[in-house]
Amino acid sequence: MGITIQEASRVSGLSTHTLRYYEQVGLIHEVGRDTGGRRSYTQPDLEWLDFLTKLRTTGMSIAEMCRYAELRRRGPATAAERRRMLEAHRERVLERIAQLGEDLAVIDYKIDLYHTMEKS
Protein backbone atom coordinates (compact mmCIF):
# COMPACT_ATOMS: atom_id res chain seq x y z
CA MET A 1 0.00 0.00 0.00
CA GLY A 2 2.77 2.45 0.87
CA ILE A 3 6.25 2.95 -0.54
CA THR A 4 9.58 1.56 0.65
CA ILE A 5 12.04 3.47 2.81
CA GLN A 6 14.26 3.79 -0.24
CA GLU A 7 11.55 5.56 -2.23
CA ALA A 8 10.51 7.64 0.77
CA SER A 9 14.14 8.71 1.05
CA ARG A 10 14.21 9.83 -2.58
CA VAL A 11 10.89 11.67 -2.30
CA SER A 12 11.60 13.36 1.03
CA GLY A 13 15.26 14.11 0.47
CA LEU A 14 16.10 12.53 3.82
CA SER A 15 18.48 9.58 4.05
CA THR A 16 17.08 6.17 5.02
CA HIS A 17 19.19 6.49 8.17
CA THR A 18 17.51 9.77 9.01
CA LEU A 19 14.03 8.37 8.30
CA ARG A 20 14.64 5.57 10.78
CA TYR A 21 16.15 8.03 13.25
CA TYR A 22 13.11 10.34 13.00
CA GLU A 23 10.85 7.42 13.70
CA GLN A 24 13.00 6.30 16.62
CA VAL A 25 12.90 9.69 18.36
CA GLY A 26 9.16 9.91 17.81
CA LEU A 27 8.94 12.52 15.07
CA ILE A 28 6.93 10.19 12.89
CA HIS A 29 4.79 7.74 14.75
CA GLU A 30 4.37 4.07 13.93
CA VAL A 31 5.20 3.86 10.26
CA GLY A 32 3.30 0.86 8.88
CA ARG A 33 5.15 -2.40 8.13
CA ASP A 34 4.58 -4.87 5.32
CA THR A 35 4.37 -8.65 5.81
CA GLY A 36 8.15 -8.89 6.03
CA GLY A 37 8.32 -6.22 8.75
CA ARG A 38 9.61 -3.59 6.32
CA ARG A 39 8.55 0.04 6.61
CA SER A 40 5.80 1.22 4.28
CA TYR A 41 5.37 4.99 3.97
CA THR A 42 1.93 6.39 3.10
CA GLN A 43 1.08 9.70 1.44
CA PRO A 44 0.18 11.33 4.81
CA ASP A 45 3.54 10.14 6.17
CA LEU A 46 5.30 11.84 3.28
CA GLU A 47 3.35 15.08 3.72
CA TRP A 48 4.18 15.10 7.41
CA LEU A 49 7.85 14.49 6.63
CA ASP A 50 7.73 17.39 4.21
CA PHE A 51 6.37 19.71 6.87
CA LEU A 52 8.89 18.43 9.42
CA THR A 53 11.64 19.21 6.94
CA LYS A 54 10.40 22.78 6.64
CA LEU A 55 10.42 23.18 10.41
CA ARG A 56 13.90 21.67 10.47
CA THR A 57 15.39 23.84 7.71
CA THR A 58 13.95 26.92 9.39
CA GLY A 59 15.93 26.00 12.49
CA MET A 60 13.51 24.23 14.80
CA SER A 61 15.34 21.71 16.99
CA ILE A 62 14.52 18.01 16.92
CA ALA A 63 13.40 18.31 20.55
CA GLU A 64 10.85 21.00 19.74
CA MET A 65 9.67 19.15 16.66
CA CYS A 66 9.11 16.16 18.96
CA ARG A 67 6.95 18.28 21.23
CA TYR A 68 4.93 19.42 18.22
CA ALA A 69 4.59 15.84 16.95
CA GLU A 70 3.46 14.71 20.39
CA LEU A 71 0.75 17.40 20.52
CA ARG A 72 -0.39 16.44 17.04
CA ARG A 73 -0.71 12.84 18.17
CA ARG A 74 -2.91 13.92 21.06
CA GLY A 75 -5.46 15.24 18.59
CA PRO A 76 -7.52 18.39 17.93
CA ALA A 77 -7.61 19.44 21.59
CA THR A 78 -4.00 20.57 21.23
CA ALA A 79 -4.57 22.67 18.12
CA ALA A 80 -4.30 26.02 19.90
CA GLU A 81 -1.04 25.04 21.54
CA ARG A 82 0.38 23.87 18.24
CA ARG A 83 -0.65 27.14 16.64
CA ARG A 84 1.15 29.06 19.40
CA MET A 85 4.27 26.97 18.82
CA LEU A 86 4.19 27.76 15.12
CA GLU A 87 3.60 31.45 15.79
CA ALA A 88 6.57 31.58 18.16
CA HIS A 89 8.66 29.78 15.59
CA ARG A 90 7.48 32.15 12.89
CA GLU A 91 8.81 35.08 14.93
CA ARG A 92 12.20 33.42 15.28
CA VAL A 93 12.36 32.80 11.54
CA LEU A 94 11.48 36.43 10.79
CA GLU A 95 14.24 37.58 13.13
CA ARG A 96 16.67 35.20 11.49
CA ILE A 97 15.80 36.52 8.02
CA ALA A 98 16.22 40.12 9.22
CA GLN A 99 19.58 39.26 10.80
CA LEU A 100 20.77 37.55 7.63
CA GLY A 101 19.76 40.64 5.65
CA GLU A 102 21.78 42.92 7.94
CA ASP A 103 24.84 40.71 7.88
CA LEU A 104 24.56 40.33 4.13
CA ALA A 105 24.69 44.12 3.76
CA VAL A 106 28.05 44.13 5.56
CA ILE A 107 29.35 41.32 3.37
CA ASP A 108 28.19 43.20 0.27
CA TYR A 109 30.00 46.27 1.52
CA LYS A 110 33.21 44.24 1.93
CA ILE A 111 32.85 42.83 -1.57
CA ASP A 112 32.52 46.38 -2.90
CA LEU A 113 35.69 47.36 -1.05
CA TYR A 114 37.55 44.53 -2.74
CA HIS A 115 36.26 45.63 -6.15
CA THR A 116 37.45 49.18 -5.47
CA MET A 117 40.84 47.90 -4.32
CA GLU A 118 41.27 45.80 -7.42
CA LYS A 119 40.38 48.68 -9.77
CA SER A 120 42.84 51.15 -8.25
Add this chain to the structure above:
Amino acid sequence: MGITIQEASRVSGLSTHTLRYYEQVGLIHEVGRDTGGRRSYTQPDLEWLDFLTKLRTTGMSIAEMCRYAELRRRGPATAAERRRMLEAHRERVLERIAQLGEDLAVIDYKIDLYHTMEKS
Protein backbone atom coordinates in the same frame (compact mmCIF):
# COMPACT_ATOMS: atom_id res chain seq x y z
CA MET B 1 47.10 49.35 25.29
CA GLY B 2 44.38 46.81 24.43
CA ILE B 3 41.49 45.45 26.43
CA THR B 4 41.24 42.24 28.46
CA ILE B 5 39.62 39.07 27.22
CA GLN B 6 36.75 39.74 29.62
CA GLU B 7 36.04 43.11 28.03
CA ALA B 8 36.55 41.73 24.53
CA SER B 9 34.00 39.08 25.39
CA ARG B 10 31.46 41.69 26.45
CA VAL B 11 32.08 43.85 23.37
CA SER B 12 32.10 41.00 20.84
CA GLY B 13 29.36 38.92 22.38
CA LEU B 14 31.60 35.84 22.23
CA SER B 15 32.50 33.94 25.39
CA THR B 16 36.10 34.09 26.65
CA HIS B 17 36.24 30.38 25.87
CA THR B 18 35.24 31.03 22.30
CA LEU B 19 37.73 33.88 21.95
CA ARG B 20 40.56 31.56 23.02
CA TYR B 21 39.19 28.83 20.77
CA TYR B 22 39.08 31.19 17.76
CA GLU B 23 42.68 32.12 18.40
CA GLN B 24 43.69 28.49 18.79
CA VAL B 25 42.21 27.41 15.45
CA GLY B 26 43.81 30.41 13.73
CA LEU B 27 40.80 32.64 13.13
CA ILE B 28 42.46 35.53 14.90
CA HIS B 29 46.21 35.56 14.68
CA GLU B 30 48.58 36.35 17.48
CA VAL B 31 46.54 38.40 19.88
CA GLY B 32 49.01 40.61 21.79
CA ARG B 33 49.94 39.74 25.38
CA ASP B 34 50.64 42.06 28.27
CA THR B 35 53.64 41.67 30.61
CA GLY B 36 51.88 38.90 32.50
CA GLY B 37 51.18 36.94 29.31
CA ARG B 38 47.53 37.93 29.31
CA ARG B 39 45.67 38.57 26.05
CA SER B 40 45.22 42.19 25.04
CA TYR B 41 42.68 42.87 22.30
CA THR B 42 43.12 45.91 20.05
CA GLN B 43 40.48 47.83 18.11
CA PRO B 44 41.41 46.06 14.82
CA ASP B 45 41.11 42.73 16.63
CA LEU B 46 37.59 43.67 17.73
CA GLU B 47 36.59 44.79 14.23
CA TRP B 48 37.90 41.56 12.79
CA LEU B 49 35.97 39.57 15.41
CA ASP B 50 32.88 41.50 14.48
CA PHE B 51 33.25 40.59 10.83
CA LEU B 52 34.02 36.97 11.71
CA THR B 53 30.81 36.90 13.72
CA LYS B 54 28.84 38.09 10.71
CA LEU B 55 30.35 35.35 8.56
CA ARG B 56 29.58 32.86 11.32
CA THR B 57 25.95 33.91 11.85
CA THR B 58 25.38 33.78 8.12
CA GLY B 59 26.44 30.15 8.22
CA MET B 60 30.07 30.08 7.12
CA SER B 61 31.89 27.14 8.72
CA ILE B 62 34.86 27.64 11.01
CA ALA B 63 36.98 25.80 8.45
CA GLU B 64 36.11 28.24 5.67
CA MET B 65 36.55 31.22 7.96
CA CYS B 66 40.02 29.83 8.69
CA ARG B 67 40.81 29.76 4.97
CA TYR B 68 39.65 33.36 4.67
CA ALA B 69 41.71 34.39 7.70
CA GLU B 70 44.74 32.64 6.25
CA LEU B 71 44.37 34.51 2.93
CA ARG B 72 43.99 37.79 4.81
CA ARG B 73 47.21 37.06 6.67
CA ARG B 74 49.02 36.52 3.38
CA GLY B 75 48.29 40.13 2.41
CA PRO B 76 46.89 42.14 -0.52
CA ALA B 77 47.96 39.58 -3.14
CA THR B 78 45.08 37.40 -2.00
CA ALA B 79 42.42 40.10 -2.23
CA ALA B 80 40.80 38.75 -5.39
CA GLU B 81 40.53 35.28 -3.91
CA ARG B 82 39.00 36.63 -0.73
CA ARG B 83 36.50 38.62 -2.78
CA ARG B 84 35.53 35.46 -4.65
CA MET B 85 35.05 33.64 -1.35
CA LEU B 86 32.75 36.39 -0.11
CA GLU B 87 30.84 36.44 -3.39
CA ALA B 88 30.29 32.68 -3.21
CA HIS B 89 29.20 33.03 0.40
CA ARG B 90 26.88 35.87 -0.55
CA GLU B 91 25.12 33.58 -3.01
CA ARG B 92 24.66 30.93 -0.36
CA VAL B 93 23.19 33.49 2.04
CA LEU B 94 20.77 34.75 -0.62
CA GLU B 95 19.64 31.19 -1.28
CA ARG B 96 19.23 30.61 2.42
CA ILE B 97 17.09 33.73 2.78
CA ALA B 98 14.95 32.68 -0.20
CA GLN B 99 14.54 29.20 1.27
CA LEU B 100 13.55 30.60 4.66
CA GLY B 101 10.98 32.81 2.94
CA GLU B 102 9.44 29.85 1.13
CA ASP B 103 9.32 27.68 4.23
CA LEU B 104 7.90 30.55 6.24
CA ALA B 105 5.03 30.84 3.75
CA VAL B 106 4.11 27.22 4.45
CA ILE B 107 4.30 27.80 8.20
CA ASP B 108 2.10 30.89 7.83
CA TYR B 109 -0.37 28.83 5.86
CA LYS B 110 -0.49 26.23 8.65
CA ILE B 111 -1.04 28.96 11.26
CA ASP B 112 -3.94 30.24 9.18
CA LEU B 113 -5.42 26.76 9.08
CA TYR B 114 -5.27 26.57 12.86
CA HIS B 115 -7.02 29.95 13.13
CA THR B 116 -9.75 28.75 10.79
CA MET B 117 -10.13 25.52 12.77
CA GLU B 118 -10.43 27.39 16.04
CA LYS B 119 -13.08 29.76 14.70
CA SER B 120 -15.35 27.06 13.34
Add this chain to the structure above:
DNA sequence: CTGCACCTTCGAGTGCACTTCAAGTCAAGC
Protein backbone atom coordinates in the same frame (compact mmCIF):
# COMPACT_ATOMS: atom_id res chain seq x y z
C1' DC C 1 18.03 -23.36 -3.66
C1' DT C 2 21.44 -20.12 -3.63
C1' DG C 3 23.29 -15.75 -4.01
C1' DC C 4 22.51 -11.09 -3.44
C1' DA C 5 20.59 -6.68 -2.46
C1' DC C 6 18.04 -4.53 0.78
C1' DC C 7 15.60 -4.71 4.90
C1' DT C 8 15.42 -4.99 10.27
C1' DT C 9 17.17 -3.46 15.26
C1' DC C 10 20.32 -1.65 18.56
C1' DG C 11 24.16 0.54 19.88
C1' DA C 12 28.19 2.92 18.89
C1' DG C 13 30.62 6.45 16.16
C1' DT C 14 31.15 11.08 13.73
C1' DG C 15 31.73 16.08 12.89
C1' DC C 16 30.99 20.47 14.27
C1' DA C 17 31.39 24.24 17.34
C1' DC C 18 32.08 25.10 21.24
C1' DT C 19 32.72 24.31 26.59
C1' DT C 20 34.74 22.61 30.60
C1' DC C 21 38.46 20.84 33.27
C1' DA C 22 42.98 20.55 35.45
C1' DA C 23 46.98 22.51 36.74
C1' DG C 24 49.52 26.19 37.08
C1' DT C 25 50.76 31.68 36.85
C1' DC C 26 50.13 36.39 38.11
C1' DA C 27 48.51 40.99 40.23
C1' DA C 28 45.99 43.37 43.62
C1' DG C 29 43.89 43.89 48.18
C1' DC C 30 44.20 42.91 53.14
Add this chain to the structure above:
DNA sequence: GCTTGACTTGAAGTGCACTCGAAGGTGCAG
Protein backbone atom coordinates in the same frame (compact mmCIF):
# COMPACT_ATOMS: atom_id res chain seq x y z
C1' DG D 1 53.19 37.31 52.79
C1' DC D 2 48.82 35.28 51.77
C1' DT D 3 44.51 34.83 49.79
C1' DT D 4 41.51 35.65 46.00
C1' DG D 5 40.19 35.76 41.52
C1' DA D 6 41.14 36.18 36.79
C1' DC D 7 44.30 34.69 33.71
C1' DT D 8 47.23 31.01 31.09
C1' DT D 9 47.76 26.28 28.56
C1' DG D 10 46.52 21.74 26.55
C1' DA D 11 43.44 18.19 26.72
C1' DA D 12 39.19 16.17 27.44
C1' DG D 13 34.10 16.58 27.43
C1' DT D 14 29.37 18.09 25.64
C1' DG D 15 25.18 18.47 22.76
C1' DC D 16 23.16 18.19 18.56
C1' DA D 17 21.79 15.82 14.52
C1' DC D 18 22.74 12.62 12.28
C1' DT D 19 25.51 8.37 10.42
C1' DC D 20 27.42 3.95 10.47
C1' DG D 21 28.33 -0.93 11.77
C1' DA D 22 27.16 -5.52 13.19
C1' DA D 23 24.28 -9.29 13.11
C1' DG D 24 20.61 -11.25 11.34
C1' DG D 25 15.93 -11.62 8.32
C1' DT D 26 13.45 -11.44 3.61
C1' DG D 27 12.39 -11.85 -1.21
C1' DC D 28 13.41 -12.40 -5.90
C1' DA D 29 16.61 -13.51 -10.23
C1' DG D 30 19.04 -17.13 -12.06
